[in-house]
């Protein structure tokens with residue numbers, strides 16, 4: 312965990328963004344005061360998002376000498392990512408936001424990875440989608456998503472562009488080791504910084520409008536094509552649930 | 566029973582397909598709001614875990630808001646948060662546990678991760694007052710068939726027996742499919758059975774005289790399917806009401822027999838029945854008849870409290886607060902196979 316001196320708490324009066332992401336094996340939480348990341352916690356554990364996230368949020372608040380009441384916006388990664396972990400972050404954001412009376416916002420997890428990319432110019436971001444597939448998107452630069460997110464086999468990733476994220480690393484043999492670049496996992500610090508950048512020019516009313524969840528069930532599969540950085544805290548699934556409509560009951564007699 | 570200094574507990578239940586949010590003050594129910602994704606599962610003939618998990622995430626905030634509105638309260642009025650930590654569908658439980666942790670952390674109130682089965686027992690207090698100590702509990706639903714000895718629902722629950730194969734409610738669903746009745750099968754079998762005779766067909770009663778307090782419904786389900794297929798093969802019509810009634814009679818006979826055996830064996834005079842199958846009219850009638858004959862007092866909560874709901878979780882949470890039990894940490898996992906001996910985590 313990286314902590315900066317608590318003296319910087321002086322800035323807390325204006326902006327304090329709490330961000331976290333659970334769409335990859337990284338359980339990551341951070342606080343950003345509008346100028347910089349003031350506390351961040353990241354643990355890599357693909358199986359314990361539900362156990363690690365709430366304590367991580369408490370930890371970054373404590374490290375920054377802040378309370379939940381000081382937070383002005385809550386931002387969670389919307390994936391795409393394995394669904395069980397992904398939902399932990401989004402549910403936490405939504406419930407925490409309602410207790411704090413602040414908006415719950417979502418940022419695409421791949422956008423946060425892109426923002427932290429160690430490369431200039433066009434590149435891809437890819438994360439593990441399991442089932443020998445990757446979640447991926449194409450970027451013009453660190454701030455600009457041009458295409459995606461999508462889910463595909465790694466051999467079907469387009470072009471010769473560098474690939475940021477674990478999805479490139481784990482399929483280095485398929486895509487070519489020379490294309491692999493960092494970081495491997497998203498950081499909530501980068502997500503908070505990206506969100507703070509986009510929140511800065513917005514009025515409270517505009518933020519509330521972005522956070523508003525549309526009436527009825529959101530079909531996140533269709534929604535994933537949007538290219539705006541800030542959205543409501545709703546998941547990007549990209550796959551429909553595995554379920555078969557059954558035929559006639561199986562006979563028990565031959 | 567309610568006094569203004571009793572704690573207000575928010576209860577969250579997401580172990581299967583119902584997103585349940587209940588609010589109690591002590592043992593007074595203030596709200597019990599439920600969003601069900603059952604419509605989305607019906608065409609699959611069973612609950613699809615990923616569909617249920619997605620629905621919980623969508624439904625949680627509106628359901629919490631609905632419960633608060635029904636109770637005339639605000640989030641800041643909540644004194645403690647209780648949540649089903651298990652057993653249940655892993656991904657579904659995780660959504661409820663994440664929500665409960667966030668509400669507890671955000672409100673700065675204690676969190677109680679509780680056992681779903683113990684909550685099925687605790688809920689009866691909302692309707693019938695304090696539980697006798699000890700009581701025997703028979704919990705029957707699509708997910709569980711358990712006999713419990715309950716010396717103290719907040720601290721001490723003992724498993725006496727459970728199903729070795731299908732849950733009772735699962736058998737209802739499977740037989741309903743064989744008979745061409747919709748999912749979930751329980752209410753449709755109950756309705757069809759009213760037109761038939763429970764004595765028409767002698768279906769087998771699994772583990773009837775084996776001396777244990779365990780159940781088995783898999784053989785019964787197969788016997789019903791064989792019987793129906795034989796009629797169809799012979800080109801004869803299937804008497805759906807008689808099959809439904811005879812199947813139902815076999816299930817209910819075994820359930821009540823073993824429940825009263827448990828009462829006799831442990832010298833307990835109070836039997837509680839809970840879970841979705843407790844809504845079955847024949848189970849209620851036969852249990853009452855046999856309890857009367859044995860001098861056992863029967864407690865069955867009304868149907869809305871028997872099926873999975875948030876008030877049952879809140880009720881158990883209120884018991885834990887009253888018993889001075891140490892709250893859960895924010896690290897607690899959702900445990901899909903949480904044993905009944907663990908009332909809270």
Ligand SMILES: [Zn+2]
Pocket residue numbers: 681685706708840841872873
């Ligand atoms: Zn249940």
